Amino acid sequence: MTIRPRRSALYMPASNVRAIEKARSLPCDVVVFDLEDAVAPEAKAEARANAVAAVRAGGFGDRELVIRVNAFGTPWAEDDLAAAATSGADAILAPKVGDAETVLRYHRAIAAAPATTGFWAMVETTRAIFRLEAIAEAMAARPAGGAFVLGTNDLAKEMGARLTVERTPFLGMMAMAVAAAKGHGLAILDGVYNAFDDEAGLVRQCSEARGYGFDGKTLIHPRQIEPANRAFGPDAAEIAWARAAVEGFAAPENAGKGAISVGGEMVERLHLDQARAILAMADDRPS
Numbered sequence: 001m002t003i004r005p006r007r008s009a010l011y012m013p014a015s016n017v018r019a020i021e022k023a024r025s026l027p028c029d030v031v032v033f034d035l036e037d038a039v040a041p042e043a044k045a046e047a048r049a050n051a052v053a054a055v056r057a058g059g060f061g062d063r064e065l066v067i068r069v070n071a072f073g074t075p076w077a078e079d080d081l082a083a084a085a086t087s088g089a090d091a092i093l094a095p096k097v098g099d100a101e102t103v104l105r106y107h108r109a110i111a112a113a114p115a116t117t118g119f120w121a122m123v124e125t126t127r128a129i130f131r132l133e134a135i136a137e138a139m140a141a142r143p144a145g146g147a148f149v150l151g152t153n154d155l156a157k158e159m160g161a162r163l164t165v166e167r168t169p170f171l172g173m174m175a176m177a178v179a180a181a182k183g184h185g186l187a188i189l190d191g192v193y194n195a196f197d198d199e200a201g202l203v204r205q206c207s208e209a210r211g212y213g214f215d216g217k218t219l220i221h222p223r224q225i226e227p228a229n230r231a232f233g234p235d236a237a238e239i240a241w242a243r244a245a246v247e248g249f250a251a252p253e254n255a256g257k258g259a260i261s262v263g264g265e266m267v268e269r270l271h272l273d274q275a276r277a278i279l280a281m282a283d284d285r286p287s
Contacts, residue, residue, distance in 0.1 A: 004064055005029045005281040006147070006216040007232035008225045009189050011068070013038035014047035020054045023063075028225045029216065030064040035080055036071070036095055044076045052087040066120060068093040072105065085110040091118035093149060098127035103138035118144040124151025126158055129173050132180035140184040148181045149218060150174065152191030163194075165201045167208075178213040190214045196221035206231030234278045242278035245271060 009030035012023050015038075023031045033051035035044060051067050067089045069080035084092045092113070094106050106119060119142050121135060128135060132148075139146045152170055156163040161170070174190075181188040190209035193202045206217055206228055217228045234242070244262045249272055254260050259268045 005233075005277065006064065006187055006189060007281060008216055008228040009064075009066070009149075009218045010222065010225060011038060011192070011218060011220055014051040014054075014067075015039045015043040017050055020050060022222070024059045024061075026222050026225060027229065028063065028219070028222075029229075030066060031060060032066045032068050032093060032218070033089075034068045035076070036068050044070065045079075048076070048080055048083050051089075052083050055087045055089050064090045066091045066093050068095065068122075071096040072102070078109075081106070081109040082112070085113035085117070088114075089117065091120050091144070091146065093120040093122065095122045095151070096125060096154075097121035097123070097135060098125050099131045100134040100138035103135055107138075107142060115143045118142070119146040120149055121146065122151045122154075123148050123177050124154035126155070129155075129176065132176055133183070136180040136184040136186055139186060145185060145187075147187035147189060147215075148177055149189045150177060150191040150214075153194070155191075165193075165204055167205070171212075174209070174212050174214075182213060187215045188213070190217040192218050192220050193224065194220070196224055199223075199227055202227050203231060233281050238278050239282045242275035242282075245275040246279065 006029050008028040009032055010023065010026065010028040011032045011034045012019050014020065014033040014035055020033070033054065035047050035051060039047045055065050055067070067084040067087060069084055069092060070076040071094065081092070092110055097103060103121065110117065110119065119139055121139060123129070123132070136148070152163060152167065155170065155173070159169065178188055190205065193205050195201055202224055209217060210232055216232045219225060219228060241262060245267050248254060248260045248262055249269060257269070259266050
């Protein structure tokens with residue numbers, strides 16, 4: 001399975017046509033057309049139509065296109081899911097996913113979507129934290145796979161916790177979410193950093209999240225893209241290792257080998273996906 005770079009995932013209010021147009025030239029890996037938090041109730045229908053039209057029109061290069069729908073229990077969920085399922089989006093992002101049963105309900109609701117459409121879930125409730133393993137297992141049943149997206153704003157609100165740069169109350173939850181996601185082959189993206197004019201704080205959170213194993217960060221402003229790309233992108237040593245691994249396994253003398261020596265260390269064939277993902281982030285930036 002191809003591993004796509006997801007260093008930077010920019011939320012884009014789908015009610016804003018000018019912002020959608022601008023997203024076609026921004027250097028983010030993922031564009032999330034938001035029908036939920038960023039859209040007022042009276043603009044929901046228009047935002048849905050805008051998101052579908054944008055996906056179908058294309059012009060986003062290699063960027064991954066995701067539509068965040070409104071949650072079950074809202075007046076817009078059914079129409080959002082029906083539209084997103086047939087839009088051609090790369091994935092559908094659902095908010096407030098608290099258990100495996102909700103995942104399966106979403107899977108049924110998007111049954112009309114191609115098998116290549118992924119399902120992403122917001123981890124943003126305390127209920128979800130204690131059910132991460134079951135949620136990830138249910139999500140992995142979809143052929144296209146999926147991703148966890150941490151929703152720290154909603155978690156902080158529900159818990160009554162302070163959402164600081166350090167995020168001390170959430171560190172244990174972050175580690176648990178990464179373990180559950182990676183244990184079932186899912187990607188995982190960190191929550192947003194609200195102070196979009198504070199690059200130092202953003203860099204600190206990105207560095208911390210990468211250390212925990214997150215694949216990238218969700219963003220609320222274009223100026224956050226470049227710092228996130230830097231933080232989650234590979235450094236020179238990682239790129240050199242990845243190229244050596246890919247070239248090494250491609251050499252005729254290594255055909256059929258399960259492990260080879262790269263820079264004096266043994267590298268197993270199972271690490272090829274990791275090497276290819278590093279090269280994708282280094283060389284295949286959205287254009």
